[in-house]
Amino acid sequence: MLVSRITNESLSIDDVQIKESDIGQPCTQCNECKEGFKPHVWRKTCKNCKCTRDGHEITTEYGAKSRLGFVGHNGLDARTLGYSFVPPGLTTARQVDQYYSTLPSEEVPKLGSKGEALRLQRIVRQLPKQDLSLSACKFIDSDYETSYKDFVTGRNEVALDVGIAKPSPPNSVCANCSSALSPQQIAVTAPRLGNLVWHPACFKCTTCNDILVDLAYCTFEDEIYCERHYAEKLKPRCAGCDEVS
Numbered sequence: 001m002l003v004s005r006i007t008n009e010s011l012s013i014d015d016v017q018i019k020e021s022d023i024g025q026p027c028t029q030c031n032e033c034k035e036g037f038k039p040h041v042w043r044k045t046c047k048n049c050k051c052t053r054d055g056h057e058i059t060t061e062y063g064a065k066s067r068l069g070f071v072g073h074n075g076l077d078a079r080t081l082g083y084s085f086v087p088p089g090l091t092t093a094r095q096v097d098q099y100y101s102t103l104p105s106e107e108v109p110k111l112g113s114k115g116e117a118l119r120l121q122r123i124v125r126q127l128p129k130q131d132l133s134l135s136a137c138k139f140i141d142s143d144y145e146t147s148y149k150d151f152v153t154g155r156n157e158v159a160l161d162v163g164i165a166k167p168s169p170p171n172s173v174c175a176n177c178s179s180a181l182s183p184q185q186i187a188v189t190a191p192r193l194g195n196l197v198w199h200p201a202c203f204k205c206t207t208c209n210d211i212l213v214d215l216a217y218c219t220f221e222d223e224i225y226c227e228r229h230y231a232e233k234l235k236p237r238c239a240g241c242d243e244v245s
């Protein structure tokens with residue numbers, strides 16, 4: 001079942017915002033990394049400690065939508081409500097608070113909290129920049145460029161979208177855990193998957209089981225994935241450089 005995305009926002013590879021801060025970021029995996037992240041020439045690892053890049057506190061100033069190339073903004077202003085992100089679809093501060101009350105507190109991206117830092121790390125991990133823009137790929141040869149562009153265009157047309165939060169209709173059952181949602185409880189919907197609804201804490205990648213950051217998801221055979229694991233359904237990813245080919 002394929003349903004087209006929300007049509008009021010355009011999605012374009014020319015608009016992807018993939019800037020990240022990585023140099024000197026502390027390692028979360030070991031105590032050896034005194035000077036912080038230093039990129040290996042081609043591996044996605046740190047020269048100072050040998051841990052992976054995403055084991056460090058790599059961050060980005062852009063949210064998932066800008067990173068993916070969505071243009072246009074709608075909805076509430078997150079920062080005035082005290083969060084770094086609020087889900088599309090909610091229209092009042094009360095709904096936002098209700099939505100976040102159903103997530104574990106460490107998952108809530110309140111400004112200045114651990115949840116805010118976790119969100120930025122998830123953006124970097126779930127939405128690898130080398131899957132989003134050719135300019136971030138180091139090892140693509142020119143023969144492969146067409147195939148890369150076909151992959152990105154196909155993904156953007158049929159798989160990628162952002163979920164929308166809204167009060168659940170009566171008698172709704174969560175598509176992940178199969179338990180009931182209370183009427184009017186804020187649920188997540190995925191426009192590409194029709195009428196399915198999820199508990200906010202159940203809107204997770206089928207492969208890594210991580211909560212989908214900023215509700216960004218890809219569909220593959222009626223399941224939802226983060227972009228990283230969607231891409232790996234279609235193409236092998238190099239364990240060294242972390243690029244798909």
Ligand SMILES: [Zn+2]
Pocket residue numbers: 027028029030031032033046049050051055
């Ligand atoms: Zn380390």
Ligand SMILES: [Zn+2]
Pocket residue numbers: 026027033036037038046047048049050051056
């Ligand atoms: Zn390091």
Ligand SMILES: [Zn+2]
Pocket residue numbers: 174175176177178179198199202
């Ligand atoms: Zn659930």
Ligand SMILES: [Zn+2]
Pocket residue numbers: 205206207208209210225226227228229
């Ligand atoms: Zn995943």
